[in-house]
Amino acid sequence: MKAAAMPFLHDLAPASLLSERQRLLTVWRTYLGDYLPMPQIDHRIVQDLCEGLLDAFTEALGTAPPVMTEGLRDLLSALSVEFAERGLTPSQTATFVFSLKHVLNEAFSGGSGAMEDIHKLVDAMGLYSVDAFIGRREQIIRRQSQELVDLSVPVVPLWEGVLSLPIIGTLDSSRAQAITEKLLFEIARSGSRYAILDISGVPTVDTQTAQHLAKTVAAARLMGAECVITGIRPAIAQVMVSLGINLSSIETRFSLAEGLRYCFGKLNYTVIQGG
Amino acid sequence: MTAATPPSAHIIPLDGILVVTLPPLLGDSDAEHLAEQVGERLVAEQAHAVLIDMAQMRMIDSHMGRVLNVMASMIRMLGAETMVAGLRPEVAMTMVELGMDLGGIRAALSVRHGLADLRARAGRSE
Numbered sequence: 001m002k003a004a005a006m007p008f009l010h011d012l013a014p015a016s017l018l019s020e021r022q023r024l025l026t027v028w029r030t031y032l033g034d035y036l037p038m039p040q041i042d043h044r045i046v047q048d049l050c051e052g053l054l055d056a057f058t059e060a061l062g063t064a065p066p067v068m069t070e071g072l073r074d075l076l077s078a079l080s081v082e083f084a085e086r087g088l089t090p091s092q093t094a095t096f097v098f099s100l101k102h103v104l105n106e107a108f109s110g111g112s113g114a115m116e117d118i119h120k121l122v123d124a125m126g127l128y129s130v131d132a133f134i135g136r137r138e139q140i141i142r143r144q145s146q147e148l149v150d151l152s153v154p155v156v157p158l159w160e161g162v163l164s165l166p167i168i169g170t171l172d173s174s175r176a177q178a179i180t181e182k183l184l185f186e187i188a189r190s191g192s193r194y195a196i197l198d199i200s201g202v203p204t205v206d207t208q209t210a211q212h213l214a215k216t217v218a219a220a221r222l223m224g225a226e227c228v229i230t231g232i233r234p235a236i237a238q239v240m241v242s243l244g245i246n247l248s249s250i251e252t253r254f255s256l257a258e259g260l261r262y263c264f265g266k267l268n269y270t271v272i273q274g275g
Numbered sequence: 276m277t278a279a280t281p282p283s284a285h286i287i288p289l290d291g292i293l294v295v296t297l298p299p300l301l302g303d304s305d306a307e308h309l310a311e312q313v314g315e316r317l318v319a320e321q322a323h324a325v326l327i328d329m330a331q332m333r334m335i336d337s338h339m340g341r342v343l344n345v346m347a348s349m350i351r352m353l354g355a356e357t358m359v360a361g362l363r364p365e366v367a368m369t370m371v372e373l374g375m376d377l378g379g380i381r382a383a384l385s386v387r388h389g390l391a392d393l394r395a396r397a398g399r400s401e
């Protein structure tokens with residue numbers, strides 16, 4: 001696994017690494033090109049990361065015994081964040097850090113016994129970066145799921161006295177609870193007598209989903225508001241019938257427009273085309 | 276000198292409609308008396324509808340639910356209509372979770388909505 005170039009490092013003292021800095025970086029660049037292509041990241045950024053990492057590593061190696069310095073930790077965190085945001089995997093990130101070991105191995109002329117400390121240090125660096133990578137990704141996931149919750153309960157006033165609630169995505173228990181709560185409070189706040197629950201964005205309706213909808217409608221009815229369920233696709237209607245789901249006590253319409261037309265009828269509104 | 280008792284319901288006749296305002300919490304004995312009181316006032320005022328204002332009620336249990344159902348049946352027998360008004364969202368949700376319903380008693384968003392509704396219906400039926 002030796003590279004074509006002859007080993008040029010005769011000891012692993014920080015001073016030697018420093019004097020051979022440019023050659024080490026060249027070997028590293030070649031190694032990465034061969035074994036870890038990262039098209040997602042600009043090669044200049046990779047170059048900067050390599051330089052920074054090698055310098056911080058050299059500095060850390062100067063401490064006795066070699067341990068991770070604060071600068072090294074910061075650099076690895078930044079590197080992991082960069083990789084995570086560009087969609088690289090944790091193992092790619094770790095492999096990038098571990099590759100420093102191979103670079104030094106290729107460049108070093110001595111026996112492998114002296115590599116022991118370096119192995120330990122570099123491995124710890126890799127594991128640390130994996131932790132930072134996953135931490136960052138979990139942060140992104142948490143933020144996205146919070147955004148999803150915020151987005152999932154939009155109650156939109158459609159007309160004076162008519163609210164609409166476009167439900168998008170699967171209706172599980174916790175979402176159904178949130179939707180019911182939001183809808184009832186909006187009904188009370190705005191004094192709306194009609195609410196249109198549009199389920200065109202709900203992929204499938206099973207018995208549980210239908211139960212949630214029926215509960216929402218029942219609670220709104222207790223408050224004096226009537227609900228119309230719209231956006232039931234023919235395929236979903238068929239599934240509901242075959243599941244024995246009966247929504248006959250609830251007004252249902254094909255489209256949101258038909259639902260609005262129903263509410264207008266109940267409110268005694270007539271829509272007239274002008275001109 | 277009487278001991279402090281929880282406030283009971285207020286009954287106000289308003290153009291042939293009895294508005295019954297329930298307190299935040301209604302004791303069991305008060306609840307039992309309620310139907311009796313409402314029935315007597317209904318006949319005395321010759322009212323055609325009873326509007327039960329529940330906006331202040333913070334909770335409703337199955338006992339209260341039964342009381343309301345019994346009262347609505349009695350009112351129907353006396354030839355009048357019952358409507359509840361102003362149920363809070365959390366009360367409505369609790370009732371649904373407990374599997375309670377009001378057996379087809381009509382509901383209104385508020386006393387104002389309920390009065391308008393009952394008057395419109397009375398106007399139509401005359």
